[in-house]
Amino acid sequence: MKHTLQKGLSFLLIAVVMMTAVIAQPFSAQAAGxxxxxxxxxxxxxxxxxxxxxxxxxxxxxxxxxxxxxxxxxxxxxxxxxxxxxxxxxxxxxxxxxxxxxxxxxxxxxxxxxxxxxxxxxxxxxxxxxxxxxxxxxxxxxxxxxxxxxxxxxxxxxxxxxxxxxxxxxxxxxxxxxxxxxxxxxxxxxxxxxxxxxxxxxxxxxxxxxxxxxxxxxxxxxxxxxxxxxxxxxxxxxxxxxxxxxxxxxxxxxxxxxxxxxxxxxxxxxxxxxxxxxxxxxxxxxxxxxxxxxxxxxxxxxxxxxTKEVFEKGYQLEDKSTIPVSKGKQETVEIAVEKAFKAPVKNGEDKKYSIKYHINKEKLNKNGELKAPVEKGEKIGTAELVYNGKAEYGYIFPDENKQTAALVAQEKVEKDNWFMLTLGAIGSFFSNLFGSIVDTVKGWF
The missing domain is CATH 3.40.710.10 (DD-peptidase/beta-lactamase superfamily)
Structure with missing residues (x-):
């Protein structure tokens, strides 16, 4: 009986402490809802x-x-x-x-x-x-x-x-x-x-x-x-x-x-x-x-x-830091965001922001490559800041209800000279020809 009474008092004490803690919470800690x-x-x-x-x-x-x-x-x-x-x-x-x-x-x-x-x-x-x-x-x-x-x-x-x-x-x-x-x-x-x-x-x-x-x-x-x-x-x-x-x-x-x-x-x-x-x-x-x-x-x-800087200027997505270049002296070019992204970050939500790329398709050929030449700082597309939390109200701007930054080339890529382009075309021709012959021979057996 004594043990039961002590146990009941313990639960009562815990409840009182919890209620006090809730009551003591400042208004400012309440959720938006x-x-x-x-x-x-x-x-x-x-x-x-x-x-x-x-x-x-x-x-x-x-x-x-x-x-x-x-x-x-x-x-x-x-x-x-x-x-x-x-x-x-x-x-x-x-x-x-x-x-x-x-x-x-x-x-x-x-x-x-x-x-x-x-x-x-x-x-x-x-x-x-x-x-x-x-x-x-x-x-x-x-x-x-x-x-x-x-x-x-x-x-x-x-x-x-x-x-x-x-x-x-x-x-x-x-x-x-x-x-x-x-x-x-x-x-x-x-x-x-x-x-x-x-x-x-x-x-x-x-x-x-x-x-x-x-x-x-x-x-x-x-x-x-x-x-x-x-x-x-x-x-x-x-x-x-x-x-x-x-x-x-x-x-x-x-x-x-x-x-x-x-x-x-x-x-x-x-x-x-x-x-x-x-x-x-x-x-x-x-x-x-x-x-x-x-x-x-x-x-x-x-x-x-x-309000914090959630992604710095020059930020790159790890798996999308480069983009292929067609007919250039380099096969790829690095891309990164032109400016930093800031946001009013709610407590504990630092990791609920991400970046999404939107590449300008008009700058790409049918193989998804940029067309050389590419200038340093050239806008390749846009990067969008994405909030992955629950309460998403968007932005005050009606025509741009999101935060974006230009996605730009980090270096200059010159167009390859005619001789190298010709060699590449010849190599590609014979490579395709050889591939066709191999496929034909395979078909005999």
Whole structure:
């Protein structure tokens, strides 16, 4: 009886220890399937490679509200880069921009009618405090009218390869709220639309093509029109006590959004120890929830993934390191990948990546040989990085939903001279002739 009691207590103790261990597990160690993100749509992307590490309904088109302004930011920065405008270019706000800015139901600071504003002032008001009037003023400056700017937005979205999108204005407001100022060529009742995947790809292009955008999206506060305004991104290191609970180390962007129809949205980006992620959550229920759900994504990212070089530049598959060459001074040529492959590698999955070759068949003859001459560095085909794990979300790029690198020749192979080619042809002729004779003789017996 005593022995049985001791045995029962031992099992109970083990169970308690196991339960304690499970309870003590930090949230960040949970698997992607158990994240339970409270948003209609969400995505998490490695910002260096474009690899998606988590997704929930990523193709669902939803109103992005002020996250629309990321495209406006991109086009303004593009205009500055091209020299069309500069940070010091000045403009006066139109009656339309002023009327939207003066409407207290919309986010903004309030512009002064007739006052000249520098591009830098307006951009800061747009990026930090999501000022709608400032956004419209910039759109009109770049394109001449918001209607023309909307055409630029949709054209750029197509160039970027955004899979699901529709832009009808520069701000993210519903067109029906704009009254007589609905951008020309757009539906008066329409809304901008983006999927989480498209928003993430837009953010990817914004911070990679124009990294200076982060100088503004990382500002916790800014002065405009004599007022000090705070960034609507609560995950930045704000001084206000009530916001410190949302602070997340490494966050430096990007854009919040809210309308009744869109709910609370947030496209964020975070960088720690050289590793950057981009996140999107769409249609959450509150200001706080959009940041709480983003925190879950970031905890999951940094606890489970490390961006590593999985295959170095010059890597060769052991059994496919060479390829035969026809009519060359060498019979074979070595091939290898032109650049290194990087990937956000999940804990314990270092060996779940492999390389697959795709040789360009147009470069081969009917015998599967390269045609000499072959130049050093000549592209022979592509190498594809293959993930052999369970949760495969692919990449953010719709037209290239995989990571590839050029497969190139490692040395030059000159075409053999005519004399050697002639000798080879003669040798081949007699070899074939001798073979035919032998086969014929064998047939007599």
């Amino acid at each position: 158990s994240l339970n993100i409270k948003a209609e749509s969400a995505i998490l992307v490695d910002a260096e490679t474009g690899k998606i590490v988590y997704a929930k309904n990523p193709e669902m088109k939803l109103p992005p509200a002020s996250m629309t302004k990321m495209m406006t930011e991109y086009l303004v920065l593009e205009a500055i880069k091209s020299g069309q405008i500069s940070w010091d270019t000045t403009t006066q706000v139109s009656d339309y921009a002023y009327s939207i800015s003066a409407d207290e139901t919309f986010s903004g600071i309030g512009l002064t009618k007739g006052k000249p504003y520098k591009v830098k002032e307006l951009y800061k008001a747009m990026a930090v405090f999501s000022d709608n009037g400032a956004t419209i003023a910039l759109a009109e400056l770049v394109a001449g009218s918001e209607g023309k700017f909307v055409k630029m937005m949709n054209k750029k979205a197509k160039e970027m390869g955004l899979p699901e999108y529709k832009f009808v204005n520069s701000t993210g407001l519903s067109n029906e709220w704009l009254g007589d100022n609905v951008p020309k060529g757009t539906d008066p009742n329409a809304n901008n639309l983006l999927s989480a995947r498209s928003a993430a790809l837009l953010a990817f292009n914004l911070i990679n093509d124009h990294p200076e955008a982060l100088d503004y999206t990382s500002m916790t506060e800014a002065k405009f029109e004599g007022y000090k305004v705070e960034n609507l991104n609560w995950m930045l290191p704000h001084k206000a006590t009530y916001l410190k609970q949302f602070k997340y180390k490494g966050v430096d962007g990007l854009k919040t959004g809210y309308t009744d129809l869109a709910g609370y949205c947030f496209t964020g980006t975070v960088k720690r120890d050289g590793q950057r992620f981009i996140s999107v959550v769409m249609k959450t229920d509150s200001k706080a929830e959009r940041f709480q759900e983003t925190e879950k994504l970031y905890d999951y990212a940094f606890s489970n993934f490390e």
